[in-house]
Amino acid sequence: MRRDDIATVLMIAMVWILSLSIGYLYQTLVISSRSTSAQTSDAVSALPVQTGDNQPPRILGIDEVQPVVSTSASFKIATDEELSPADSDGYSLELIEEDSGQYTYLVKLDNLAPGQNRMAISLSDYTGNVNQHQLSIDRLAVPECWDGRPRTIASAVFPHAIDTVVDKYYKLDSSYYPADLVNGAYSGIPVYHGGSAYVRVPVVQPLKQMLSDARAAGISVYVSSGFRSYAAQGRAHNYWTGLVGGGAANYFAALPGHSEHHLGTTVDLLTSENGYTISEAYENTRLGRWLQENAHKYGFVMSYPKGKEAITGYKYEPWHWRYLGIDHASRIRELGITPTEYLYSINKLACN
Ligand SMILES: [Zn+2]
Incomplete structure (x- = not known):
């Protein structure tokens, strides 16, 4: 191979490496600026959302739902919007506290069946935007063994x-x-x-x-x-x-x-x-x-x-x-x- 050829090959290799580096740098910059803008829009939507927009209510806090033995249970949920009254079978929502853009509701569940109960709670604002919250609650089925019935060992x-x-x-x-x-x-x-x-x-x-x-x-x-x-x-x-x-x-x-x-x-x-x-x-x-x-x-x-x-x-x-x-x-x-x-x-x- 002649010296000129070697120089040409080296030049091509350098240009190729340089273009790869620029491409990588470009991608890194664009992706990071995209994720930055995503964070910014998250931060904006985390501000209290007023009724009349097209955002569903956001959940700001929720109790962990514990297993129960009775057919009913209740837990608290906090949202960033006032909710329209729920008229669903199986649960109801009651506003118990409102504090600087945070609305706390007591969710009451009824008619729980023995075993695992899966349900969706509709959190709807007054504009009709709905956030479906899925939850699962266990009702322990305690047998009625202790009513004096004859039993065996x-x-x-x-x-x-x-x-x-x-x-x-x-x-x-x-x-x-x-x-x-x-x-x-x-x-x-x-x-x-x-x-x-x-x-x-x-x-x-x-x-x-x-x-x-x-x-x-x-x-x-x-x-x-x-x-x-x-x-x-x-x-x-x-x-x-x-x-x-x-x-x-x-x-x-x-x-x-x-x-x-x-x-x-x-x-x-x-x-x-x-x-x-x-x-x-x-x-x-x-x-x-x-x-x-x-x-x-x-x-x-x-x-x-x-x-x-x-x-x-x-x-x-x-x-x-x-x-x-x-x-x-x-x-x-x-x-x-x-x-x-x-x-x-x-x-x-x-x-x-
Ligand atoms: Zn003992």
């Missing part, structure tokens, strides 16, 4: 599942033994003299944290009982049978296989405030009040609440706490139902 479904049901009608097999049981005392969980705190691995850290936070608040607390085997529960039941007789004993101690202690996710907690005793007065100790206020934040629920004996099958036990995880525990608290009803519902259990 079935095996607990998936005993290892954290949300399994163990009660008077769902029992654990005598051979069931949680595989991941550990001695909580070795993890620094305070154990009452003569008691024990065997729990499953997922329970250790939340339990330890809950008890250490209670203690940091100056509250005395100890675990008196965690996991109980089928045989140990049999002994506890026999003890109560000796004291109060066979029929009444079931109210104080579960029959073997029917105790949540057999799950390894449940503990009884004692405090020095009432001399480490279990009685109704427990609820008024600082520990009793603290647990009712805070236990759900660590994933624990009171399995046998006051006044719900017909559902739970057991007397009020403010010292008996079961670990279900923070999501379930918080949801049960929001719904205001017993853990028993909640667990039957999410496990879709029959009233066998």
Whole structure:
């Protein structure tokens, strides 16, 4: 190749590279200026929009819609325009606050079916511009098992599942033994003299944290009982049978296989405030009040609440706490139902 040819090839290559670079630079500049102008137009439309324009109402804020047990629910939604009254089946809108261009409405939903309800709420301004807001709300179908109907005993479904049901009608097999049981005392969980705190691995850290936070608040607390085997529960039941007789004993101690202690996710907690005793007065100790206020934040629920004996099958036990995880525990608290009803519902259990 001659020197002239080499120079020509080099020149062509340079021109080609230069044109590519210019093209790239041009694209970058144009695209970035386009996205800048897009941001500008967004910023403009974020200003309060007045009735009479062609913009649908914009949603400025909305409550998270929680699951319900009843057929109705309500939540708040804030828009940038006043809405025309909704005349739809299934929901209504009520203006509850107007503040500098922000309109807050209470949306009331009715006739919710059991299971998942999907619906669209029409947010319409007075010019007729509509913003269709899609939402989904769960209505838990709680079975009516506790109306005194005769029932039979079935095996607990998936005993290892954290949300399994163990009660008077769902029992654990005598051979069931949680595989991941550990001695909580070795993890620094305070154990009452003569008691024990065997729990499953997922329970250790939340339990330890809950008890250490209670203690940091100056509250005395100890675990008196965690996991109980089928045989140990049999002994506890026999003890109560000796004291109060066979029929009444079931109210104080579960029959073997029917105790949540057999799950390894449940503990009884004692405090020095009432001399480490279990009685109704427990609820008024600082520990009793603290647990009712805070236990759900660590994933624990009171399995046998006051006044719900017909559902739970057991007397009020403010010292008996079961670990279900923070999501379930918080949801049960929001719904205001017993853990028993909640667990039957999410496990879709029959009233066998
Ligand atoms: Zn207990």
